[in-house]
Amino acid sequence: PAGGALLTVDNLEAWYGESHILHGISFNVAAGEVVTLLGRNGAGKTTTLKSIMGIIGKRTGTIRFDNHDIARASSDKIARLGVGFCPEERGIFASLDVRENLMLPPQVRSGGLSLDQIFTLFPNLKERLGSQGTKLSGGEQQMLAIARILRTGARFLMLDEPTEGLAPVIIQQIGRTIARLKSEGFTILLVEQNFRFASTLADRFYVVEHGRIIDGFANSELQANMDKLHSYLGV
Numbered sequence: 001p002a003g004g005a006l007l008t009v010d011n012l013e014a015w016y017g018e019s020h021i022l023h024g025i026s027f028n029v030a031a032g033e034v035v036t037l038l039g040r041n042g043a044g045k046t047t048t049l050k051s052i053m054g055i056i057g058k059r060t061g062t063i064r065f066d067n068h069d070i071a072r073a074s075s076d077k078i079a080r081l082g083v084g085f086c087p088e089e090r091g092i093f094a095s096l097d098v099r100e101n102l103m104l105p106p107q108v109r110s111g112g113l114s115l116d117q118i119f120t121l122f123p124n125l126k127e128r129l130g131s132q133g134t135k136l137s138g139g140e141q142q143m144l145a146i147a148r149i150l151r152t153g154a155r156f157l158m159l160d161e162p163t164e165g166l167a168p169v170i171i172q173q174i175g176r177t178i179a180r181l182k183s184e185g186f187t188i189l190l191v192e193q194n195f196r197f198a199s200t201l202a203d204r205f206y207v208v209e210h211g212r213i214i215d216g217f218a219n220s221e222l223q224a225n226m227d228k229l230h231s232y233l234g235v
């Protein structure tokens, strides 16, 4: 999007030790968009999110967020700029209850959601306030994980496979939450294997293969490119 990019990633390369995983990832996300990274297992989607969050040891290339160069910034600094990352494994504290999980994340930036705002978005969490992380359903854990990011003041949310392992009715609930966050002005970068879910939410899609972006589509172009997508994703 001309002029309006909140996040610009250009020629990003990343390594785990000696393993060269990303080979030049380039894409952008405009403020207020939902953008989805698609691709087969091991393509490099999670590594892309981790690189943006600053939690990959070795990365090169350009990453600009909100007019700041974050390619070499620490994850603390990146969080303070308003970037939040919800990992696939969700990262909640299993031994703590819901209230404790919600109280722990530091507000690193103004605009962190209050508990009341969290309960408006996630009524289930209010009912489960005293329940331990281990006692929550998968869907409740996912909602708690997103809620924790919202407590920090993040305005740009990176969600790694939020629907993984969840029942269809819960997936719908997560979808409504993401749509609502978008309508409230949050910008969302989603990694999803569930293409149907992503296609109801995302404005644009990028396809990741072998550590590169090999194609991109607007939502309105999906139908016309279904054959290509099938071949990329093997679905």
Ligand code: ATP
Binding pocket: 016, 019, 021, 039, 040, 041, 042, 043, 044, 045, 046, 047, 048
């Ligand atoms: P998935 O849906 O399986 O997570 P992905 O597209 O997110 O797929 P990544 O998790 O980014 O893929 O993984 C990209 C490549 O990096 C894979 O080949 C994976 O085996 C490798 N990899 C991931 N994490 C590490 C690690 N900590 N150390 C070494 N290699 C890793």
